[in-house]
Amino acid sequence: MVSPFKKALNSGKFVITSEVAPPKGTNLDKMAHHIDLLKDKVDAMNVTDHQSSVMRFPSLGGALLVKEMGGEPILQMTCRDRNRMALEADLLFASQRGIDNVLCLTGDAVMFGDHKDAKGVFDLDSSQLVAAIRRLEKGEDLGGNKVDGNISFCAGAIVTPEANPLEPQLIKFEKKIDAGAEFIQTQAVYDLDNFKGFMDYARQFPVKVLAGIILLTSAPMARFMNKNVAGVNVPQALIDEMASAPKGHALTKGIEIAGRMVKRVREEKMCDGVHIMAIGKEELVPEIMAAAGLG
Amino acid sequence: MIRSITQQKPEEELDQLLDGLGRIFVIGCGTCTTLTRTGGAPEVAKMAQRLSEKGKIITGHVVAPVACDNLTRDALAEYGDQMDQADVLLIMTCAFGVQNIARQLKKLVAPALDTLFMGQETSAGEFNESCTQCGTCILGETGGICPVTSCHKGLVNGPCGGTNNGKCEIDNNKECAWTLIYDRLKDLNRLDAMRKLQKPRNHQGELSPGKFKL
Numbered sequence: 001m002v003s004p005f006k007k008a009l010n011s012g013k014f015v016i017t018s019e020v021a022p023p024k025g026t027n028l029d030k031m032a033h034h035i036d037l038l039k040d041k042v043d044a045m046n047v048t049d050h051q052s053s054v055m056r057f058p059s060l061g062g063a064l065l066v067k068e069m070g071g072e073p074i075l076q077m078t079c080r081d082r083n084r085m086a087l088e089a090d091l092l093f094a095s096q097r098g099i100d101n102v103l104c105l106t107g108d109a110v111m112f113g114d115h116k117d118a119k120g121v122f123d124l125d126s127s128q129l130v131a132a133i134r135r136l137e138k139g140e141d142l143g144g145n146k147v148d149g150n151i152s153f154c155a156g157a158i159v160t161p162e163a164n165p166l167e168p169q170l171i172k173f174e175k176k177i178d179a180g181a182e183f184i185q186t187q188a189v190y191d192l193d194n195f196k197g198f199m200d201y202a203r204q205f206p207v208k209v210l211a212g213i214i215l216l217t218s219a220p221m222a223r224f225m226n227k228n229v230a231g232v233n234v235p236q237a238l239i240d241e242m243a244s245a246p247k248g249h250a251l252t253k254g255i256e257i258a259g260r261m262v263k264r265v266r267e268e269k270m271c272d273g274v275h276i277m278a279i280g281k282e283e284l285v286p287e288i289m290a291a292a293g294l295g
Numbered sequence: 296m297i298r299s300i301t302q303q304k305p306e307e308e309l310d311q312l313l314d315g316l317g318r319i320f321v322i323g324c325g326t327c328t329t330l331t332r333t334g335g336a337p338e339v340a341k342m343a344q345r346l347s348e349k350g351k352i353i354t355g356h357v358v359a360p361v362a363c364d365n366l367t368r369d370a371l372a373e374y375g376d377q378m379d380q381a382d383v384l385l386i387m388t389c390a391f392g393v394q395n396i397a398r399q400l401k402k403l404v405a406p407a408l409d410t411l412f413m414g415q416e417t418s419a420g421e422f423n424e425s426c427t428q429c430g431t432c433i434l435g436e437t438g439g440i441c442p443v444t445s446c447h448k449g450l451v452n453g454p455c456g457g458t459n460n461g462k463c464e465i466d467n468n469k470e471c472a473w474t475l476i477y478d479r480l481k482d483l484n485r486l487d488a489m490r491k492l493q494k495p496r497n498h499q500g501e502l503s504p505g506k507f508k509l
Binding site: 168 | 447448449450451452453454455456457458459460461464465473474476477486489490492493494495496498
């Protein structure tokens with residue numbers, strides 16, 4: 001069965017995905033609220049997997065909740081915490097429970113999170129995880145053993161268009177596509193002229209690209225990302241614009257900027273859609289969409 | 296030259312390790328830990344003095360020529376009485392030396408150092424980990440730079456998203472292995488090697504613990 005997200009990707013429409021983050025604990029109220037708010041507005045929502053290496057309710061459980069609530073989940077899977085056996089097993093479970101979209105990630109280093117002494121696994125990397133999915137679909141696991149039952153995923157991966165140096169990143173991007181990635185969600189892009197340059201290159205490949213849009217919440221937050229998040233580059237003009245917002249209105253300015261970027265990506269048909277990351281403020285995604293003239 | 300790279304344990308941990316052990320004999324090593332200044336003559340003397348000030352009785356101290364050598368017992372023979380008087384041998388060598396001394400002398404040992412990695416001296420006083428002895432060498436496909444060791448995540452298919460201006464996301468004093476590999480392969484006109492999708496690694500190349508018999 002083709003997932004609704006895959007249908008959207010192949011429909012030629014401007015696809016919108018967003019995120020929901022499982023909580024630290026078992027109280028899923030806030031996450032459920034976000035799902036409720038977003039499920040009819042976006043084409044799919046990523047369920048993050050211990051993001052920033054912080055232990056949380058699992059992405060698989062979060063994706064099930066999205067599904068149960070009538071939304072379309074994209075299961076994020078990192079290679080940091082599980083070896084190939086555990087990843088394959090979780091894929092079997094996801095498939096059996098109708099979670100049909102997977103985003104394959106390497107995962108942040110353990111030391112950034114809240115279990116700093118834990119072992120980072122990285123038995124597979126993101127491109128090998130994509131390949132493992134395609135192999136399972138053919139009825140075979142990574143040990144070369146037969147796997148019973150139908151398996152079919154819409155599998156994707158990520159790219160960092162602002163990485164420096166860029167070419168090693170692009171080689172890996174191409175390997176992910178070779179391995180079978182059907183869609184790519186990018187790391188946050190802010191300089192859309194640069195992004196257009198990336199898309200001039202990326203368009204030659206048979207893959208759908210969703211531009212990553214991270215909501216800026218303040219000028220210091222933008223500066224923090226420039227300093228601390230690899231491959232994210234907020235141009236000075238945008239930082240100045242954030243700083244120019246009247247006191248207490250930075251978030252409104254951030255929503256306006258994110259909306260403006262989504263609108264431009266869409267109007268100039270830069271790529272196949274956007275992936276909006278509001279990092280804990282998912283309830284603002286509808287406002288960003290409204291600012292972009294969508295929904 | 297390969298060196299065993301060590302650093303001294305935090306003093307608090309050392310104090311816990313030596314709790315209840317009043318008489319101590321301290322052993323350093325004349326090779327690696329002398330070079331890295333973690334267990335040479337000055338460090339051994341300093342340790343003996345510190346413990347002495349804390350009320351421990353130092354029955355003696357010595358720097359073994361090569362602590363991991365089979366002849367270490369013979370080399371330390373003249374200190375037999377001083378060692379016998381001690382409750383514990385505090386050893387300022389790498390873990391190879393600690394285990395060798397424990398096996399040869401059959402005395403209670405306490406390591407004063409943590410052994411970090413097998414390091415290669417790449418410039419004066421700078422040591423880098425370049426091989427983890429994984430048993431499944433892929434250097435032929437990576438321009439002679441090991442990503443299993445030099446990439447924090449041991450990735451074999453290219454950089455992660457944390458690569459940052461040629462540095463690693465975990466520490467900007469550490470190089471991104473995949474930037475190095477890319478540069479090397481580009482210079483060699485062999486970037487095609489990087490484009491090949493590498494299969495998942497065999498993590499059981501040598502079943503741990505390793506053993507070799509001639």
